[in-house]
Amino acid sequence: MESERDLMLDGNAAAGVLQEIFGEEMTTALTTCDECATGSQMAMLRVFSGGPGLVLRCPACEAVMVRIAQTPRGTFVDVRGVRQMRLPLPSIR
């Protein structure tokens, strides 16, 4: 709710929420911006905590790529701004 909330301002900040939603680590997922076709790893998207929710924007053209709202009715996710997402294969660790 103040500058401290934005302690991390890129996709790394959304890592916890993304892992909650997708069930796996998402920061290295490759995304393609639907607006300008720039490819970025999720960690590189610009994160804005809008209050009501999280907005992830393309680092190149600032278009909205992902919107997330966690409400008592459930988690709403809009990924229309992502043309394509490529998740890394599970690593053998």
Place this chain on the structure above:
Amino acid sequence: MSERFVTRGFVGKRQDSGAAASRIPPGQHLVKDFPVLSAGPTPRTDLRTWSFRIEGLVKEPAQWTWDEFGKLPAQEFVKDISCVTKWTKLDTRWRGVSADVLLEHVELDGRARFVVAFSDGGYTTNLPLPDVINGQAFVAYEYDGKPLAPEHGGPARLVVPHLYFWKSAKWVRGLRLIERDEPGFWESLGYNNHGDPWKEERYSGD
């Protein structure tokens, strides 16, 4: 809701409401600062190219440049505001133009029932027309006696104090009159279409 583990000594930044308690909508708490929350980067619009429009279901759209907008009859407004993230701020002081004044410059089509406010950066929010008229909404360009700062929505933002503050679109550039409701940025992502804090209309289905 699941059982929460209470953290010893943590209260957060909330103020004691005291005598003001009756002015605070349910589920809200008082703050003294003015939190900055945003869905995107702060636009930096050149005032030389800034304009405000009223368009859509009107006989003729109306448009003002920054200079023209500044010449419209303006008022000071002191209002309480509430954000859906549960903070409430009392007695915020604004200066701006009432939506009623703006709407006097257009002739509404009989089909106009809703308003979409649109902003630089692509943000939108929707309101029923009855929530925008009769002194309930204004376009503010001053806050607390100073020009509205960019991070708070400057040069001008919509202020609709009787609804949750996500409806008070920052960096507003116009109002579009429409016949069928169009959920805006947060309304289309799980948030309430109307947003009355006194009825705790936070989420869709509330």
Place this chain on the structure above:
Amino acid sequence: MKRTLEWQIATVKAIRQETANVKTLTLALLKWVPHRPGQHYDIRLTAEDGYSAQRSYSIGSEPERHGEIDITVERIRDGEVSPFLDDVVVVGDRFEVRGPIGGYFVWEASDGGPLLLVAGGSGIVPLMAMARHRAAVGATVPARLLYSSRSFDDIIYRADLDTLAKRDGLQVFHTLTRSQPEGWQGFARRIDDRMVAEVNKPFGPKAQVFICGPTALVETAADAAEAAGVAAERIKTERFGPTGA
């Protein structure tokens, strides 16, 4: 790697003052798992009436230290959580955490090098985990740290960095941007192209670069690393808010 993130209780084992505004909390975790250096934990604080606040903090300690993690917190004026962590929390206190989180901004010795770490202010925390891990496993990967702070007294982990430098071959370059002590030999300006090129010189385009700090510093340093010939894919960044040097 599919893993559900679960909240667990962490207990404060120790508190150490790093600088005037910065403290390290050592947290013992019952369900500790080794983290990857660079990862963070989310912490959640809940008041009696149910009001809660959540923040993310990078892990500053190495995964070789079993059962516990260090988080290093900078007190932010008018903050909601950091003043609480600074003023109220004592050894024995408990709060909820979940993690470790992150997969992009991580480095392990097996990833090789040479390793260039660039930090501004509290951005040093995840890079410290990398440096401590490197020392703990005895890695010989060449490593250099360029660290920007406002003043000498604002250097977080100053003594530990000296120790790592002496013992272990981590080369540390400080830059102090606001004030320097008498006789100061290090850099005395904001990070720029020239400084990054100079520090990266022996590593050249093969460097693996990790940059963490306030947005402006991160962007400048990332551009500088590219200008010094490092390919964009070898440069990883993590932006913190408007704090730090």
